[in-house]
Amino acid sequence: MSACPERSRRASSTEHPEAQWKDEARTRKQLTDLGWNSFFERHFAEHKDTFIPARVTRHLKHHYQVCCEEGELTAKISGNIRHRAKHKGMFPAVGDWVAIKARVEEGTARIHAILPRQTKFSRKVILSATDEQVVATNITTVFLMTSVSGDREFSLRRLERYLTLARESGAAPVILLNKVDLCDDPEHYTELVRSVAPDIPIHVISATEKTGTKELERYLGTGNTVALLGSSGVGKSALVNALAGDEIAPTGEVRESDGAGRHTTTHRELYGLENGGALIDTPGMRELQMWSDERSLLESFPDIVELGERCRFVNCHHVSEPDCAVKDAIDSGTLDEARYRNFLKIRQEHDALVKKREQIAKTQQKIDNPKRQTWRKKTARRRR
Numbered sequence: 001m002s003a004c005p006e007r008s009r010r011a012s013s014t015e016h017p018e019a020q021w022k023d024e025a026r027t028r029k030q031l032t033d034l035g036w037n038s039f040f041e042r043h044f045a046e047h048k049d050t051f052i053p054a055r056v057t058r059h060l061k062h063h064y065q066v067c068c069e070e071g072e073l074t075a076k077i078s079g080n081i082r083h084r085a086k087h088k089g090m091f092p093a094v095g096d097w098v099a100i101k102a103r104v105e106e107g108t109a110r111i112h113a114i115l116p117r118q119t120k121f122s123r124k125v126i127l128s129a130t131d132e133q134v135v136a137t138n139i140t141t142v143f144l145m146t147s148v149s150g151d152r153e154f155s156l157r158r159l160e161r162y163l164t165l166a167r168e169s170g171a172a173p174v175i176l177l178n179k180v181d182l183c184d185d186p187e188h189y190t191e192l193v194r195s196v197a198p199d200i201p202i203h204v205i206s207a208t209e210k211t212g213t214k215e216l217e218r219y220l221g222t223g224n225t226v227a228l229l230g231s232s233g234v235g236k237s238a239l240v241n242a243l244a245g246d247e248i249a250p251t252g253e254v255r256e257s258d259g260a261g262r263h264t265t266t267h268r269e270l271y272g273l274e275n276g277g278a279l280i281d282t283p284g285m286r287e288l289q290m291w292s293d294e295r296s297l298l299e300s301f302p303d304i305v306e307l308g309e310r311c312r313f314v315n316c317h318h319v320s321e322p323d324c325a326v327k328d329a330i331d332s333g334t335l336d337e338a339r340y341r342n343f344l345k346i347r348q349e350h351d352a353l354v355k356k357r358e359q360i361a362k363t364q365q366k367i368d369n370p371k372r373q374t375w376r377k378k379t380a381r382r383r384r
Contacts, residue, residue: 031055033276034067035138035225040097043115051099051112056092057270064092066109067272070102075109088125089132090114094268094280095225096137119170121227123285124353136227136268136280139171141219145230145239146175148189148204149182153234156196157342162229163197164300164346168292171227174201174219178235181206196339199302207238216243222276232284240281244273249281297350301343303335319344 034055044053054068054075064075077092085091092098092114099113117137125131144162147153159175166173175193180186186204193202205212219226220243228236237249248271271279298305304326308316312323318340329335 030069033222034272034278035223036097037223039118040115044097044099047099047113051101053115054098054100054102054109055270056094056096056098057272059092059094059268064111066098066100066111068100068102068109070104073100073102073104073107073109075100075111077111081111081114087131089122089134093120093134093137094270095139095227121165121169121171121229123165135229135282138225139169139227139280140224141226142166142169142171142173143216143219143226143228143239144173144175145178145228145234145236147179147234148177148186149179153231154189156192157338158231159193160196160300160339160342161346163200164292164296166229167299168296174203176216176239177202177204178207178239180204180211181209205239207235207242210242213239213242220273220275220277220279224277225270225280226277227280227282229282230284234284236284237281240271240279243279244271292350294350297346301339304340304343307335
């Protein structure tokens, strides 16, 4: 199944006006099915005389796949975008709406602008101090998937990280407990998840058996985009196939020993659905480094925030301060120590990221200072 709806023949200017109007209406519907709305229409206005809108459906190493009114095209970015991009987060990502110049005969296009993003799910690039990796953009819902087929694939601490980043994205998080067909006690896992995410919808499903997948259709439909996120082998691609009603995403075999799936998805890809809407399948993330603000962190740990309000000191860090309600809750057994330690670890990553950003901003401010630039020019002239 193509990410794009079937390409329609565009009416020429010499055809009957009614035929041209019908063709334009069909094109608008095709784009709307994939998530085009008044927000993007408004921001595209400055480009409409020169370019056409398209949505990025796949990102490979040196090029992108985009979907537009002309069908699917292979696209590369313009020199202007490459020159202006100060970091990786400013390049196109899967889910982006972009302004392109299409060469339909060649099946290619050039991306000249990225429209503002309504939402985005990001993480910090591994082994980088401040680089952002944009995983998916313009998504309405995030399916956070984990497996209940065994303790090896199930981790509350990893789920807490996903929840923090999902809240930061601006999309609505939904937790999916997959492989219920391989689990003897799914209610046990449901209760564990509910203990760390009491305000998030939880669905117990089996993607391969299509158990519980019907309930997920409420999140799909025209204009909606759902991103599937989770570790390798939890069944993201299998769920794409179940919701699409067709084998559109490759899947791997399941190990009989522990029910774990094998890593098959190697790149992010957006799939258009016949009934409207889109799904974004993503590779499993072995490491999930934080790219969020303090608000998202606190929203993911409301129990610790509530306890913190009872601490003796307003700025209590819950580490070694006296009369700390959080530490008292751990001692009394009302707060899980592993959850507390994960909170401290995520907060430490967040604080380190903020500090590094501030250092880079100060350095850049010095470089951009007009007086410094004048001094550098004078110094260069003297050396000549």
